[in-house]
Amino acid sequence: xxxxxxxxxxxxxxxxxxxxxxxxxxxxxxxxxxxxxxxxxxxxxxxxxxxxxxxxxxxxxxxxxxxxxxxxxxxxxxxxxxxxxxxxxxxxxxxxxxxxxxxxxxxxxxxxxxxxxxxxxxxxxxxxxxxxxxxxxxxxxxxxxxxxxxxxxxxxxxxxxxxxxxxxxxxxxxxxxxxxxxxxxxxxxxxxxxxxxxxxxxxxxxxxxxxxxxxxxxxxxxxxxxxxxxxxxxxxxxxxxxxxxxxxxxxxxxxxxxxxxxxxxxxxxxxxxxxxxxxxxxxxxxxxxxxxxxxxxxxxxxxxxxxxxxxxxxxxxxxxxxxxxxxxxxxxxxx
Amino acid sequence: xxxxxxxxxxxxxxxxxxxxxxxxxxxxxxxxxxxxxxxxxxxxxxxxxxxxxxxxxxxxxxxxxxxxxxxxxxxxxxxxxxxxxxxxxxxxxxxxxxxxxxxxxxxxxxxxxxxxxxxxxxxxxxxxxxxxxxxxxxxxxxxxxxxxxxxxxxxxxxxxxxxxxxxxxxxxxxxxxxxxxxxxxxxxxxxxxxxxxxxxxxxxxxxxxxxxxxxxxxxxxxxxxxxxxxxxxxxxxxxxxxxxxxxxxxxxxxxxxxxxxxxxxxxxxxxxxxxxxxxxxxxxxxxxxxxxxxxxxxxxxxxxxxxxxxxxxxxxxxxxxxxxxxxx
Amino acid sequence: xxxxxxxxxxxxxxxxxxxxxxxxxxxxxxxxxxxxxxxxxxxxxxxxxxxxxxxxxxxxxxxxxxxxxxxxxxxxxxxxxxxxxxxxxxxxxxxxxxxxxxxxxxxxxxxxxxxxxxxxxxxxxxxxxxxxxxxxxxxxxxxxxxxxxxxxxxxxxxxxxxxxxxxxxxxxxxxxxxxxxxxxxxxxxxxxxxxxxxxxxxxxxxxxxxxxxxxxxxxxxxxxxxxxxxxxxxxxxxxxxxxxxxxxxxxxxxxxxxxxxxxxxxxxxxxxxxxxxxxxxxxxxxxxxxxxxxxxxxxxxxxxxxxxxxxxxxxxxxxxxxxxxxxxxxxxxxxx
Numbered sequence: 001x002x003x004x005x006x007x008x009x010x011x012x013x014x015x016x017x018x019x020x021x022x023x024x025x026x027x028x029x030x031x032x033x034x035x036x037x038x039x040x041x042x043x044x045x046x047x048x049x050x051x052x053x054x055x056x057x058x059x060x061x062x063x064x065x066x067x068x069x070x071x072x073x074x075x076x077x078x079x080x081x082x083x084x085x086x087x088x089x090x091x092x093x094x095x096x097x098x099x100x101x102x103x104x105x106x107x108x109x110x111x112x113x114x115x116x117x118x119x120x121x122x123x124x125x126x127x128x129x130x131x132x133x134x135x136x137x138x139x140x141x142x143x144x145x146x147x148x149x150x151x152x153x154x155x156x157x158x159x160x161x162x163x164x165x166x167x168x169x170x171x172x173x174x175x176x177x178x179x180x181x182x183x184x185x186x187x188x189x190x191x192x193x194x195x196x197x198x199x200x201x202x203x204x205x206x207x208x209x210x211x212x213x214x215x216x217x218x219x220x221x222x223x224x225x226x227x228x229x230x231x232x233x234x235x236x237x238x239x240x241x242x243x244x245x246x247x248x249x250x251x252x253x254x255x256x257x258x259x260x261x262x263x264x265x266x267x268x269x270x271x272x273x274x275x276x277x278x279x280x281x282x283x284x285x286x287x288x289x290x291x292x293x294x295x296x297x298x299x300x301x302x303x304x305x306x307x308x309x310x311x312x313x314x315x316x317x318x319x320x321x322x323x324x325x326x327x328x329x330x331x332x333x334x335x
Numbered sequence: 336x337x338x339x340x341x342x343x344x345x346x347x348x349x350x351x352x353x354x355x356x357x358x359x360x361x362x363x364x365x366x367x368x369x370x371x372x373x374x375x376x377x378x379x380x381x382x383x384x385x386x387x388x389x390x391x392x393x394x395x396x397x398x399x400x401x402x403x404x405x406x407x408x409x410x411x412x413x414x415x416x417x418x419x420x421x422x423x424x425x426x427x428x429x430x431x432x433x434x435x436x437x438x439x440x441x442x443x444x445x446x447x448x449x450x451x452x453x454x455x456x457x458x459x460x461x462x463x464x465x466x467x468x469x470x471x472x473x474x475x476x477x478x479x480x481x482x483x484x485x486x487x488x489x490x491x492x493x494x495x496x497x498x499x500x501x502x503x504x505x506x507x508x509x510x511x512x513x514x515x516x517x518x519x520x521x522x523x524x525x526x527x528x529x530x531x532x533x534x535x536x537x538x539x540x541x542x543x544x545x546x547x548x549x550x551x552x553x554x555x556x557x558x559x560x561x562x563x564x565x566x567x568x569x570x571x572x573x574x575x576x577x578x579x580x581x582x583x584x585x586x587x588x589x590x591x592x593x594x595x596x597x598x599x600x601x602x603x604x605x606x607x608x609x610x611x612x613x614x615x616x617x618x619x620x621x622x623x624x625x626x627x628x629x630x631x632x633x634x635x636x637x638x639x640x641x642x643x644x645x646x647x648x649x650x651x652x653x654x655x656x657x658x659x660x661x662x663x
Numbered sequence: 664x665x666x667x668x669x670x671x672x673x674x675x676x677x678x679x680x681x682x683x684x685x686x687x688x689x690x691x692x693x694x695x696x697x698x699x700x701x702x703x704x705x706x707x708x709x710x711x712x713x714x715x716x717x718x719x720x721x722x723x724x725x726x727x728x729x730x731x732x733x734x735x736x737x738x739x740x741x742x743x744x745x746x747x748x749x750x751x752x753x754x755x756x757x758x759x760x761x762x763x764x765x766x767x768x769x770x771x772x773x774x775x776x777x778x779x780x781x782x783x784x785x786x787x788x789x790x791x792x793x794x795x796x797x798x799x800x801x802x803x804x805x806x807x808x809x810x811x812x813x814x815x816x817x818x819x820x821x822x823x824x825x826x827x828x829x830x831x832x833x834x835x836x837x838x839x840x841x842x843x844x845x846x847x848x849x850x851x852x853x854x855x856x857x858x859x860x861x862x863x864x865x866x867x868x869x870x871x872x873x874x875x876x877x878x879x880x881x882x883x884x885x886x887x888x889x890x891x892x893x894x895x896x897x898x899x900x901x902x903x904x905x906x907x908x909x910x911x912x913x914x915x916x917x918x919x920x921x922x923x924x925x926x927x928x929x930x931x932x933x934x935x936x937x938x939x940x941x942x943x944x945x946x947x948x949x950x951x952x953x954x955x956x957x958x959x960x961x962x963x964x965x966x967x968x969x970x971x972x973x974x975x976x977x978x979x980x981x982x983x984x985x986x987x988x989x990x991x992x993x994x995x996x997x998x999x
């Protein structure tokens with residue numbers, strides 16, 4: 001176990017019971033090459049990430065494309081296989097679960113996807129989409145299932161008469177509600193929200209965000225909320241993890257993170273958001289260059305190639321995630 | 336449906352919004368969103384029909400095919416004779432077509448009515464074509480689905496097997512197997528065609544599965560705990576149904592031609608079963624005598640059926656093309 | 664150099680400073696279920712060298728408006744009415760041949776998808792040089808030099824090497840820079856940016872926005888920015904047009920529209936954005952969704968979602984009327 005995970009765990013233990021505890025998680029994708037499709041390298045999408053979520057909490061996770069945030073979400077709900085590390089759900093390592101055990105565990109963790117079009121099977125009526133989970137987990141009576149589906153349709157703000165309709169009849173916002181109902185129907189404890197509002201229009205976004213926070217109260221849900229939009233994450237999250245190139249850059253309570261970001265990457269990210277308020281004049285930090293490839297990340301600190309503070313130490317030593325203030329961790333030599 | 340005042344306070348108030356219970360806010364949203372859904376969009380079936388109707392050639396194909404299907408069903412009841420019952424008929428050898436039901440299309444060298452060949456052959460052709468295509472498609476779906484869904488070494492193994500079947504010289508092999516098994520019976524032909532002809536369907540289905548398995552709705556089903564076989568056949572297959580239908584249709588045409596070909600080479604169906612291919616085979620030595628009708632009527636029927644099915648297949652392909660966007 | 668500038672200024676005088684005027688533009692699409700009026704009576708002006716932002720949600724007609732200006736609307740769509748004055752030419756009545764000369768020369772456009780807008784089999788240099796040579800009689804070599812110059816202008820490092828690269832060697836942000844370089848190749852009078860940063864990451868978006876701001880000052884080009892992001896408009900544009908259901912609902916300078924929005928839709932849009940520091944408040948919501956374009960409400964198109972709706976709103980559609988003492992703002996609402 002690394003120092004960082006220990007620190008985070010201690011912090012979390014002191015503040016309530018942990019629902020999810022991720023330790024030193026690594027998820028690599030093989031790169032296949034040549035005629036024989038042999039592995040010629042790894043994409044290190046997630047490379048040693050630790051964090052934990054308390055019961056009832058919303059943990060936000062932000063970062064740009066390629067930072068590994070979606071892979072983390074998918075690894076946690078076991079859609080992608082981890083390469084190393086541990087994912088403890090209520091104290092139990094779920095990465096080793098197989099077969100029936102895994103299937104039972106899936107009831108506890110559900111996921112809401114980004115794309116409201118791709119995530120609903122176009123050839124299935126809404127009732128089957130939402131009710132299928134109930135069926136595979138043992139609710140065999142069709143009538144009982146339909147009643148339950150109708151209940152959840154109403155919970156997410158749709159009419160119960162919609163059970164027999166097909167996804168193409170719904171708007172993007174409505175489809176996202178169907179996706180939420182599907183996740184909710186199994187009464188999970190943890191819901192991974194993978195960019196749930198990024199594909200929606202502004203006015204629909206706020207409807208779905210409100211719904212998500214209502215549901216959290218109503219059903220006592222715990223969220224891992226993944227997004228690239230910092231304002232959305234700040235709005236919904238209690239704590240926020242900032243990711244960069246497969247590593248955690250900074251973790252803090254969301255107020256603290258936004259008021260006083262410690263990691264230069266977080267600072268740049270925050271300053272890059274365009275704010276629709278002409279009276280606010282702010283100093284923008286424009287980062288140079290692109291995010292490096294996760295196949296061959298920079299030595300030492302991964303952010304150093306774009307960082308204006310970078311010194312020689314940043315190339316030599318990888319900064320550990322350390323507590324810079326109480327409840328505020330950053331992985332930077334100068335934080 | 337909803338109280339407009341409630342909506343107003345909830346929508347754009349300057350003061351701290353009052354917390355709304357989920358059920359309330361849901362009800363509020365529901366009413367408003369209903370305006371959107373009040374209009375039922377065209378169903379998949381309607382869209383299909385609109386697109387298909389535009390394809391005039393396919394419509395003609397469908398009509399011709401329907402005609403032959405009716406023929407195949409009622410053929411045995413309206414046929415002027417049966418093969419067994421007719422035997423050698425010395426009165427009517429090589430008669431040209433004339434105005435009587437029995438001799439409408441003339442007779443062959445044994446005095447059999449060509450109309451009988453046409454009517455009874457329609458059933459044989461369609462039966463062999465449809466059943467063979469059915470068997471081949473079924474095997475193709477199974478192999479393609481397993482291959483495409485699981486990928487990796489499963490895929491590698493099955494695709495090599497598929498390649499072998501794809502590169503086998505189809506007709507010579509069919510002739511060989513048919514000769515070995517003794518041929519004769521339509522069901523033997525169906526079995527041979529089905530077990531040798533699935534490879535192209537398998538490839539097609541596999542390519543669809545490779546893309547569809549990456550779709551998020553598949554991930555969603557896995558996250559819920561749905562089993563592999565259910566995902567393969569309940570989730571993915573309905574989305575790959577359009578290419579299945581099209582390739583099935585075209586396979587029917589292919590197998591009808593194949594059946595006629597092996598009958599013509601006299602290694603397929605044998606009398607007393609009747610087929611267009613048998614009629615054509617019989618005609619080949621006699622054409623020189625000028626009795627064109629023997630080959631003409633069964634030949635035209637074969638041509639019409641195969642063309643009709645191909646036209647229909649084209650129309651289906653256009654109408655079912657899932658990638659062609661609708662107005663939504 | 665100085666004489667050139669004064670000449671340019673003189674030309675501005677003669678055109679009365681007006682570059683583009685769109686009058687009652689209507690662009691319709693024929694679908695199987697009926698006719699969709701994607702743009703239905705859009706009017707606005709753009710002075711030379713100005714910057715205009717057009718915002719709205721998907722389906723509001725903002726992109727179709729820009730395509731109509733370029734006359735790039737493809738079947739089943741067509742421009743059903745209105746006029747588009749560019750300088751003193753009516754673009755909608757020009758022969759296609761002349762329109763082609765205007766496209767990429769006087770007016771150019773950058774699209775949202777930098778992946779699909781570049782041809783994967785040609786080098787970046789070839790593609791930029793091609794745009795130059797379509798409109799200028801210059802040699803291949805000169806065109807290549809111009810490409811290098813343009814690459815420098817849009818901040819692509821080591822341009823001499825980069826012009827030999829293919830699109831797949833470039834990241835999304837770099838591709839978008841190439842697209843901007845291409846659009847600027849012939850010093851256009853009007854540059855249309857259609858969601859130029861939507862497909863990009865936040866930090867890359869910041870780079871592109873800084874670049875465009877910088878270019879706007881350096882080359883005297885009018886910029887029309889089309890986006891769904893009110894934040895982006897705030898930073899980039901002087902004037903803003905808010906579109907809803909194929910119509911302009913509000914038009915004014917960015918400062919006053921965002922500080923004091925008049926139209927209920929603009930108000931709702933601004934209130935529903937979760938911005939930093941609004942934590943733990945319930946988000947304000949515009950109830951419902953954009954109306955189906957085939958079944959538009961009879962009166963004001965926003966009436967079914969509007970919290971201030973009155974009887975007149977449901978029956979009669981309001982005009983886009985001028986507001987304020989100096990007539991600097993316009994709004995389409997019965998409240999005013």
